[in-house]
Amino acid sequence: MIPFDFEYYRPETATEAVTLYTDLAGRGKNARYFGGGTEIISFCRLYQLYPHAVIDIKGIPELNTFEQKNGKLFIGAAKTLSQIQESNLFPLLNYCGGRVADHTIRNKITLGGNLCAMIPYRETSLALLVSEAELVIQNRKGKKILPISEIFHESLRLEDGDLLMGVHIREECLGAPFVCLKKTSDGNVGYPQDRVGYPVVSVAAMRADNKIQAAFSGVCIFPFRSRTVEEVFNKSNLPREEKIRQAVEVIPAAIHDDMISSAGYREFVLKSMMAEILERLE
Amino acid sequence: MRSMLREGFLELDVNGEHRKVVARPADTLLHVLRERLGLTGAKPSCKNGDCGACTVLVDGWPIKSCLMLAVEAEGHLITTVEGLKNTPIQKSFVDNFAFQCGYCTSGFLMNCHALAQIHPQASYATMREWLQSNLCRCTSYEEITQAMENVLLKT
Ligand SMILES: Cc1cc2nc3c(=O)[nH]c(=O)nc-3n(C[C@H](O)[C@H](O)[C@H](O)COP(=O)(O)OP(=O)(O)OC[C@H]3O[C@@H](n4cnc5c(N)ncnc54)[C@H](O)[C@@H]3O)c2cc1C
Numbered sequence: 056m057i058p059f060d061f062e063y064y065r066p067e068t069a070t071e072a073v074t075l076y077t078d079l080a081g082r083g084k085n086a087r088y089f090g091g092g093t094e095i096i097s098f099c100r101l102y103q104l105y106p107h108a109v110i111d112i113k114g115i116p117e118l119n120t121f122e123q124k125n126g127k128l129f130i131g132a133a134k135t136l137s138q139i140q141e142s143n144l145f146p147l148l149n150y151c152g153g154r155v156a157d158h159t160i161r162n163k164i165t166l167g168g169n170l171c172a173m174i175p176y177r178e179t180s181l182a183l184l185v186s187e188a189e190l191v192i193q194n195r196k197g198k199k200i201l202p203i204s205e206i207f208h209e210s211l212r213l214e215d216g217d218l219l220m221g222v223h224i225r226e227e228c229l230g231a232p233f234v235c236l237k238k239t240s241d242g243n244v245g246y247p248q249d250r251v252g253y254p255v256v257s258v259a260a261m262r263a264d265n266k267i268q269a270a271f272s273g274v275c276i277f278p279f280r281s282r283t284v285e286e287v288f289n290k291s292n293l294p295r296e297e298k299i300r301q302a303v304e305v306i307p308a309a310i311h312d313d314m315i316s317s318a319g320y321r322e323f324v325l326k327s328m329m330a331e332i333l334e335r336l337e
Numbered sequence: 338m339r340s341m342l343r344e345g346f347l348e349l350d351v352n353g354e355h356r357k358v359v360a361r362p363a364d365t366l367l368h369v370l371r372e373r374l375g376l377t378g379a380k381p382s383c384k385n386g387d388c389g390a391c392t393v394l395v396d397g398w399p400i401k402s403c404l405m406l407a408v409e410a411e412g413h414l415i416t417t418v419e420g421l422k423n424t425p426i427q428k429s430f431v432d433n434f435a436f437q438c439g440y441c442t443s444g445f446l447m448n449c450h451a452l453a454q455i456h457p458q459a460s461y462a463t464m465r466e467w468l469q470s471n472l473c474r475c476t477s478y479e480e481i482t483q484a485m486e487n488v489l490l491k492t
């Protein structure tokens with residue numbers, strides 16, 4: 056039960072949604088775009104978030120489409136992780152999204168909501184980072200399309216009122232060879248808990264233009280793709296063990312230590328996943 | 338644009354009936370089903386998306402009703418365990434003794450029924466993936482899995 060009230064709006068167009076957001080802000084009301092609502096509802100129940108209004112974006116047709124056009128696949132931000140998985144259009148994203156929470160919750164979690172989530176894992180971002188996706192964003196001033204590398208630094212750096220409309224993925228990335236691995240603190244203990252849970256380490260790697268591209272979640276307190284790690288992976292004539300040793304040294308922040316996993320165990324899991332990436336993609 | 342600014346009437350399609358109910362915009366579907374409509378089959382437990390006891394079907398897909406606002410469900414077809422009548426999965430749960438205390442059962446039934454409808458020939462891996470969404474404190478997992486498998490095999 057959410058112990059306070061908020062207003063609910065369900066606009067039919069993106070323009071209506073962003074205009075409403077600004078109008079509400081002008082009246083001193085703090086609004087939230089509402090995708091699957093799984094995080095908003097959970098956080099409101101725990102008093103960690105108290106919006107005056109929620110703007111449900113699932114009724115906007117443009118945010119609910121898959122479209123293949125001009126050599127790119129567009130996935131609307133309101134598509135659920137299950138819809139993405141069932142469509143099977145981009146296998147790497149199926150894998151990354153297909154291990155978030157559990158199957159029933161994935162019927163509700165949206166791609167946009169996972170990318171914009173406050174909880175740091177944002178595992179769908181890994182597939183988009185390695186495939187160098189473009190993000191389509193709308194606000195009061197209009198629409199812009201930005202490469203993910205320009206706007207995703209630890210989290211998605213949207214401006215107040217920005218609505219994520221969807222993502223474009225280049226067709227050549229859709230079938231590229233990839234490795235996608237996740238380990239939770241339960242490990243693979245068998246039904247019913249196998250794979251369900253926040254990651255100790257979650258990785259997505261792809262081979263594109265003859266190079267390995269890799270992104271990580273769980274390792275640090277934010278998901279990342281690191282060009283420096285990739286440079287080490289792509290060095291020729293360096294033994295695998297040495298690549299792994301050097302790659303771990305250049306990750307962008309300290310390895311996270313929390314209730315889910317100690318930093319030492321995370322490092323151990325990270326190294327074994329790096330070995331698997333190199334083995335399968337080199 | 339649909340808006341709901343304060344407590345007021347909501348129209349919901351539940352188990353084939355059109356119901357008009359008073360709710361707040363911030364009320365979850367679980368709360369409205371149980372406290373306003375008297376449909377107590379969907380069970381509250383973690384209220385955090387972890388356990389699946391509150392699972393209902395929305396347009397045939399399993400959804401954890403503790404993570405859905407009642408107002409979001411407008412215009413969609415909701416099915417609770419009260420709406421399941423003599424389905425193969427209910428019979429299979431009885432035949433396989435797939436419950437002990439029964440608290441998780443309605444959630445499991447909804448999820449299993451949806452799987453049988455959406456992917457009647459689901460692979461073992463798909464079945465496992467779907468079943469991970471629900472927890473059973475009495476650990477009837479083996480029997481539940483068997484009940485589900487038997488229904489899938491017969492379709
Ligand atoms: C039990 C459980 C386990 C989970 N396990 C994992 C896990 O292992 N890995 C993982 O990555 N995630 C996991 N999650 C999911 C995650 O933490 C969030 O709950 C989920 O990603 C939010 O998606 P949503 O569509 O419901 O977003 P919402 O709750 O609707 O929104 C989340 C945030 O994003 C903003 N937002 C939503 N859509 C847009 C948009 N289009 N444009 C701009 N802003 C937007 C909202 O305003 C809000 O601030 C888990 C969740 C649960 C409940």
Ligand code: FES
Nearest residue numbers: 382383384389403
């Ligand atoms: S009460 Fe909804 S998932 Fe536990």
Ligand code: FES
Nearest residue numbers: 437439473474475
């Ligand atoms: S039968 Fe008791 S919780 Fe499942």
